[in-house]
Amino acid sequence: MTSSTAVPEPGPNAADRTHAAAGGDVDVIAIAPDPAVAEGILAETPLEDIFDVGVVDRAQEIIARYPVARSALLPMLHLVQSVQGYVSQEGIAFCANQLELSDAEVGAVATFYTMYKRRPCGEHLVSVCTNTLCAAMGGDAIYKKLQTHLGSESEPLGQNETAGTPNEPGSITLEHAECLAACDLAPVIQVNYEFFDNQTEDKAVALVDALQAGKKPAPTRGAPLTSFKGAELQLAGFFPEDDRQYRTDVDGPSQAVETLRGAQIAQERGWVAPVAQDVPLPEVEKK
Ligand code: FES
Numbered sequence: 001m002t003s004s005t006a007v008p009e010p011g012p013n014a015a016d017r018t019h020a021a022a023g024g025d026v027d028v029i030a031i032a033p034d035p036a037v038a039e040g041i042l043a044e045t046p047l048e049d050i051f052d053v054g055v056v057d058r059a060q061e062i063i064a065r066y067p068v069a070r071s072a073l074l075p076m077l078h079l080v081q082s083v084q085g086y087v088s089q090e091g092i093a094f095c096a097n098q099l100e101l102s103d104a105e106v107g108a109v110a111t112f113y114t115m116y117k118r119r120p121c122g123e124h125l126v127s128v129c130t131n132t133l134c135a136a137m138g139g140d141a142i143y144k145k146l147q148t149h150l151g152s153e154s155e156p157l158g159q160n161e162t163a164g165t166p167n168e169p170g171s172i173t174l175e176h177a178e179c180l181a182a183c184d185l186a187p188v189i190q191v192n193y194e195f196f197d198n199q200t201e202d203k204a205v206a207l208v209d210a211l212q213a214g215k216k217p218a219p220t221r222g223a224p225l226t227s228f229k230g231a232e233l234q235l236a237g238f239f240p241e242d243d244r245q246y247r248t249d250v251d252g253p254s255q256a257v258e259t260l261r262g263a264q265i266a267q268e269r270g271w272v273a274p275v276a277q278d279v280p281l282p283e284v285e286k287k
Pocket of ligand 1: 129130131132133134135178179180181182183186187188
Protein backbone atom coordinates (compact mmCIF):
# COMPACT_ATOMS: atom_id res chain seq x y z
CA MET A 1 0.00 0.00 0.00
CA THR A 2 1.23 3.49 -0.74
CA SER A 3 0.33 6.95 0.37
CA SER A 4 0.92 8.38 -3.09
CA THR A 5 -2.10 10.11 -4.64
CA ALA A 6 -0.52 10.74 -8.04
CA VAL A 7 -2.83 10.25 -10.99
CA PRO A 8 -1.38 7.81 -13.55
CA GLU A 9 -0.47 9.16 -16.94
CA PRO A 10 -2.15 7.37 -19.85
CA GLY A 11 0.16 5.09 -21.75
CA PRO A 12 1.15 1.52 -22.46
CA ASN A 13 1.88 0.50 -18.85
CA ALA A 14 -0.91 2.44 -17.22
CA ALA A 15 -2.44 -0.73 -15.70
CA ASP A 16 0.79 -1.53 -13.82
CA ARG A 17 1.06 2.00 -12.48
CA THR A 18 -2.58 2.46 -11.54
CA HIS A 19 -2.29 0.20 -8.47
CA ALA A 20 0.42 2.27 -6.86
CA ALA A 21 -1.31 5.48 -7.81
CA ALA A 22 -4.59 4.44 -6.17
CA GLY A 23 -2.90 5.03 -2.83
CA GLY A 24 -4.46 5.53 0.60
CA ASP A 25 -6.66 2.69 1.76
CA VAL A 26 -7.59 1.66 -1.75
CA ASP A 27 -6.17 -1.79 -2.54
CA VAL A 28 -7.49 -2.53 -5.98
CA ILE A 29 -5.94 -2.96 -9.39
CA ALA A 30 -7.80 -0.90 -11.94
CA ILE A 31 -7.86 -2.12 -15.54
CA ALA A 32 -6.48 0.38 -18.01
CA PRO A 33 -8.20 0.48 -21.39
CA ASP A 34 -6.66 -1.70 -24.04
CA PRO A 35 -5.04 0.52 -26.71
CA ALA A 36 -7.27 -1.03 -29.39
CA VAL A 37 -10.33 -0.27 -27.27
CA ALA A 38 -9.09 3.26 -26.67
CA GLU A 39 -8.81 3.70 -30.44
CA GLY A 40 -12.44 2.58 -30.71
CA ILE A 41 -13.48 5.24 -28.18
CA LEU A 42 -11.70 7.90 -30.16
CA ALA A 43 -13.15 6.75 -33.46
CA GLU A 44 -16.73 6.97 -32.13
CA THR A 45 -18.16 5.05 -35.07
CA PRO A 46 -21.98 5.18 -35.04
CA LEU A 47 -23.27 1.87 -33.66
CA GLU A 48 -25.69 1.33 -36.55
CA ASP A 49 -22.76 1.47 -39.00
CA ILE A 50 -21.26 -1.57 -37.26
CA PHE A 51 -24.27 -3.44 -35.92
CA ASP A 52 -26.84 -3.30 -38.71
CA VAL A 53 -30.50 -4.20 -38.57
CA GLY A 54 -29.73 -7.91 -39.00
CA VAL A 55 -27.53 -7.87 -35.91
CA VAL A 56 -30.17 -5.96 -33.95
CA ASP A 57 -32.73 -8.62 -34.94
CA ARG A 58 -30.40 -11.33 -33.71
CA ALA A 59 -29.83 -9.43 -30.48
CA GLN A 60 -33.58 -9.22 -29.92
CA GLU A 61 -33.87 -12.95 -30.64
CA ILE A 62 -31.24 -13.66 -27.98
CA ILE A 63 -32.94 -11.39 -25.43
CA ALA A 64 -36.29 -13.11 -26.05
CA ARG A 65 -34.78 -16.40 -24.85
CA TYR A 66 -34.51 -15.10 -21.29
CA PRO A 67 -37.06 -13.93 -18.72
CA VAL A 68 -34.76 -11.03 -17.77
CA ALA A 69 -32.93 -9.13 -20.53
CA ARG A 70 -29.61 -8.80 -18.66
CA SER A 71 -29.32 -12.62 -18.55
CA ALA A 72 -28.63 -12.45 -22.29
CA LEU A 73 -25.31 -10.68 -21.86
CA LEU A 74 -22.94 -13.62 -22.46
CA PRO A 75 -24.43 -14.70 -25.82
CA MET A 76 -24.75 -11.01 -26.76
CA LEU A 77 -21.00 -10.62 -26.31
CA HIS A 78 -20.48 -13.63 -28.58
CA LEU A 79 -22.78 -11.97 -31.10
CA VAL A 80 -20.68 -8.78 -31.17
CA GLN A 81 -17.55 -10.92 -31.57
CA SER A 82 -19.17 -12.62 -34.56
CA VAL A 83 -19.43 -9.18 -36.17
CA GLN A 84 -16.13 -7.54 -35.26
CA GLY A 85 -13.92 -10.43 -34.14
CA TYR A 86 -13.56 -8.90 -30.67
CA VAL A 87 -15.46 -6.90 -28.09
CA SER A 88 -14.78 -3.29 -29.01
CA GLN A 89 -15.95 -0.26 -27.08
CA GLU A 90 -18.76 -0.02 -29.62
CA GLY A 91 -19.62 -3.66 -28.93
CA ILE A 92 -19.86 -2.87 -25.23
CA ALA A 93 -22.10 0.13 -25.97
CA PHE A 94 -24.28 -1.99 -28.27
CA CYS A 95 -24.84 -4.64 -25.58
CA ALA A 96 -25.48 -1.94 -22.97
CA ASN A 97 -28.09 -0.25 -25.21
CA GLN A 98 -29.87 -3.48 -26.05
CA LEU A 99 -29.92 -4.77 -22.46
CA GLU A 100 -30.43 -1.46 -20.68
CA LEU A 101 -27.21 -1.87 -18.73
CA SER A 102 -24.39 0.61 -18.22
CA ASP A 103 -21.20 0.37 -20.28
CA ALA A 104 -19.37 -0.32 -17.01
CA GLU A 105 -21.58 -3.34 -16.22
CA VAL A 106 -21.01 -4.82 -19.68
CA GLY A 107 -17.29 -3.99 -19.59
CA ALA A 108 -16.89 -5.69 -16.22
CA VAL A 109 -18.21 -8.96 -17.67
CA ALA A 110 -16.38 -8.64 -20.99
CA THR A 111 -13.03 -8.17 -19.25
CA PHE A 112 -13.60 -11.04 -16.80
CA TYR A 113 -13.78 -13.93 -19.26
CA THR A 114 -10.82 -14.81 -21.48
CA MET A 115 -13.16 -15.92 -24.28
CA TYR A 116 -14.05 -12.28 -24.89
CA LYS A 117 -11.20 -10.73 -26.82
CA ARG A 118 -10.24 -7.12 -26.33
CA ARG A 119 -8.21 -6.87 -29.52
CA PRO A 120 -9.27 -7.83 -33.05
CA CYS A 121 -8.75 -11.56 -33.59
CA GLY A 122 -7.36 -13.36 -36.58
CA GLU A 123 -9.48 -15.46 -38.90
CA HIS A 124 -8.59 -18.32 -36.57
CA LEU A 125 -7.95 -18.46 -32.84
CA VAL A 126 -5.39 -21.13 -31.95
CA SER A 127 -5.42 -22.07 -28.26
CA VAL A 128 -2.62 -24.27 -26.93
CA CYS A 129 -3.28 -25.92 -23.58
CA THR A 130 -0.32 -25.33 -21.29
CA ASN A 131 -1.96 -26.50 -18.09
CA THR A 132 -0.16 -29.12 -16.00
CA LEU A 133 -0.80 -32.36 -17.88
CA CYS A 134 -0.59 -30.90 -21.38
CA ALA A 135 2.51 -28.91 -20.38
CA ALA A 136 4.22 -32.10 -19.15
CA MET A 137 3.19 -33.95 -22.31
CA GLY A 138 4.61 -31.30 -24.64
CA GLY A 139 2.13 -28.40 -24.55
CA ASP A 140 4.73 -25.88 -23.40
CA ALA A 141 7.09 -26.92 -26.19
CA ILE A 142 4.26 -26.72 -28.75
CA TYR A 143 3.32 -23.22 -27.62
CA LYS A 144 6.94 -22.05 -27.82
CA LYS A 145 7.32 -23.64 -31.25
CA LEU A 146 4.21 -21.86 -32.56
CA GLN A 147 5.36 -18.56 -31.06
CA THR A 148 8.52 -18.60 -33.13
CA HIS A 149 6.93 -20.28 -36.16
CA LEU A 150 4.17 -17.68 -36.39
CA GLY A 151 6.49 -14.87 -35.31
CA SER A 152 10.25 -15.28 -35.49
CA GLU A 153 13.13 -16.42 -33.29
CA SER A 154 13.91 -12.82 -32.39
CA GLU A 155 10.26 -11.71 -32.12
CA PRO A 156 8.13 -14.64 -31.04
CA LEU A 157 4.39 -14.08 -31.16
CA GLY A 158 3.03 -13.10 -27.73
CA GLN A 159 -0.13 -14.10 -25.91
CA ASN A 160 -3.21 -13.02 -27.90
CA GLU A 161 -1.08 -11.57 -30.69
CA THR A 162 -1.93 -12.16 -34.32
CA ALA A 163 0.18 -13.40 -37.21
CA GLY A 164 -1.13 -11.54 -40.24
CA THR A 165 -3.79 -8.84 -40.26
CA PRO A 166 -6.74 -9.50 -37.95
CA ASN A 167 -9.91 -10.50 -39.82
CA GLU A 168 -7.93 -11.14 -43.03
CA PRO A 169 -7.90 -14.68 -44.48
CA GLY A 170 -5.14 -16.85 -43.01
CA SER A 171 -4.51 -14.64 -39.98
CA ILE A 172 -3.99 -16.50 -36.72
CA THR A 173 -4.27 -15.28 -33.15
CA LEU A 174 -2.28 -17.40 -30.72
CA GLU A 175 -3.04 -17.92 -27.05
CA HIS A 176 -2.05 -20.36 -24.35
CA ALA A 177 -5.01 -21.69 -22.46
CA GLU A 178 -5.80 -23.28 -19.13
CA CYS A 179 -7.06 -26.89 -18.98
CA LEU A 180 -9.31 -27.50 -21.97
CA ALA A 181 -10.95 -30.52 -20.32
CA ALA A 182 -9.31 -33.07 -22.60
CA CYS A 183 -6.43 -34.23 -20.39
CA ASP A 184 -6.80 -37.85 -21.57
CA LEU A 185 -5.84 -36.64 -25.04
CA ALA A 186 -2.97 -34.38 -24.01
CA PRO A 187 -1.41 -32.33 -25.36
CA VAL A 188 -4.35 -30.65 -27.07
CA ILE A 189 -4.86 -27.59 -29.24
CA GLN A 190 -8.14 -25.94 -30.13
CA VAL A 191 -8.81 -23.97 -33.28
CA ASN A 192 -11.88 -21.75 -32.85
CA TYR A 193 -12.68 -24.02 -29.87
CA GLU A 194 -12.62 -27.28 -31.86
CA PHE A 195 -10.24 -29.99 -30.66
CA PHE A 196 -7.05 -31.25 -32.21
CA ASP A 197 -5.96 -34.04 -29.87
CA ASN A 198 -2.63 -35.76 -29.18
CA GLN A 199 -0.55 -32.99 -30.70
CA THR A 200 3.18 -32.77 -31.36
CA GLU A 201 5.29 -29.80 -32.42
CA ASP A 202 5.34 -31.06 -36.01
CA LYS A 203 1.57 -31.64 -36.10
CA ALA A 204 0.93 -28.18 -34.65
CA VAL A 205 3.17 -26.51 -37.24
CA ALA A 206 1.43 -28.42 -40.05
CA LEU A 207 -1.92 -27.33 -38.63
CA VAL A 208 -1.15 -23.60 -38.56
CA ASP A 209 0.54 -23.83 -41.99
CA ALA A 210 -2.69 -25.29 -43.38
CA LEU A 211 -4.76 -22.55 -41.73
CA GLN A 212 -2.53 -19.86 -43.17
CA ALA A 213 -2.87 -21.46 -46.61
CA GLY A 214 -6.66 -21.13 -46.36
CA LYS A 215 -7.35 -24.80 -45.60
CA LYS A 216 -9.64 -26.04 -42.85
CA PRO A 217 -8.24 -29.32 -41.49
CA ALA A 218 -10.80 -31.59 -39.82
CA PRO A 219 -10.72 -31.43 -36.02
CA THR A 220 -10.24 -34.72 -34.15
CA ARG A 221 -13.68 -34.27 -32.58
CA GLY A 222 -16.52 -31.81 -32.81
CA ALA A 223 -17.85 -29.61 -35.58
CA PRO A 224 -16.01 -28.94 -38.85
CA LEU A 225 -13.81 -25.85 -38.74
CA THR A 226 -15.28 -22.50 -39.53
CA SER A 227 -13.65 -19.18 -38.57
CA PHE A 228 -13.41 -17.45 -35.22
CA LYS A 229 -16.33 -15.23 -36.19
CA GLY A 230 -18.33 -18.23 -37.42
CA ALA A 231 -17.72 -20.06 -34.14
CA GLU A 232 -18.79 -16.96 -32.23
CA LEU A 233 -22.11 -16.90 -34.09
CA GLN A 234 -22.66 -20.52 -33.06
CA LEU A 235 -21.78 -19.64 -29.46
CA ALA A 236 -24.40 -16.90 -29.65
CA GLY A 237 -26.86 -19.69 -30.48
CA PHE A 238 -27.32 -19.33 -34.24
CA PHE A 239 -27.15 -22.43 -36.40
CA PRO A 240 -28.31 -23.38 -39.91
CA GLU A 241 -32.06 -24.00 -39.88
CA ASP A 242 -31.90 -26.67 -42.56
CA ASP A 243 -31.30 -29.99 -40.80
CA ARG A 244 -28.97 -31.33 -43.48
CA GLN A 245 -26.95 -28.11 -43.44
CA TYR A 246 -26.83 -28.25 -39.65
CA ARG A 247 -25.43 -31.79 -39.78
CA THR A 248 -22.81 -30.74 -42.33
CA ASP A 249 -21.75 -27.48 -40.65
CA VAL A 250 -22.11 -28.14 -36.94
CA ASP A 251 -22.47 -31.81 -36.08
CA GLY A 252 -19.51 -34.09 -35.40
CA PRO A 253 -18.28 -36.84 -33.10
CA SER A 254 -18.15 -35.55 -29.54
CA GLN A 255 -16.28 -38.31 -27.75
CA ALA A 256 -12.93 -40.05 -28.12
CA VAL A 257 -12.08 -43.73 -27.61
CA GLU A 258 -9.70 -42.78 -24.79
CA THR A 259 -12.41 -40.91 -22.91
CA LEU A 260 -14.75 -43.89 -22.94
CA ARG A 261 -12.14 -46.57 -22.19
CA GLY A 262 -12.62 -46.51 -18.39
CA ALA A 263 -16.39 -46.83 -18.70
CA GLN A 264 -16.03 -49.70 -21.20
CA ILE A 265 -13.62 -51.63 -18.94
CA ALA A 266 -15.98 -51.12 -16.00
CA GLN A 267 -18.90 -52.40 -18.07
CA GLU A 268 -16.97 -55.50 -19.22
CA ARG A 269 -15.99 -56.34 -15.65
CA GLY A 270 -19.31 -55.51 -14.05
CA TRP A 271 -17.90 -52.71 -11.92
CA VAL A 272 -20.40 -50.19 -10.62
CA ALA A 273 -19.95 -47.10 -8.52
CA PRO A 274 -21.09 -47.51 -4.90
CA VAL A 275 -24.49 -46.04 -4.15
CA ALA A 276 -23.96 -42.80 -2.29
CA GLN A 277 -26.11 -43.59 0.76
CA ASP A 278 -24.19 -46.85 1.36
CA VAL A 279 -20.95 -44.99 1.87
CA PRO A 280 -20.44 -43.81 5.47
CA LEU A 281 -19.36 -40.22 5.71
CA PRO A 282 -15.85 -39.80 7.10
CA GLU A 283 -15.45 -38.50 10.63
CA VAL A 284 -14.76 -34.78 10.67
CA GLU A 285 -12.50 -33.56 13.39
CA LYS A 286 -14.14 -30.90 15.58
CA LYS A 287 -12.35 -27.55 15.58
S1 FES B 1 -4.28 -30.06 -18.98
FE1 FES B 1 -4.64 -29.77 -21.09
S2 FES B 1 -6.65 -30.48 -21.37
FE2 FES B 1 -6.34 -30.67 -19.22
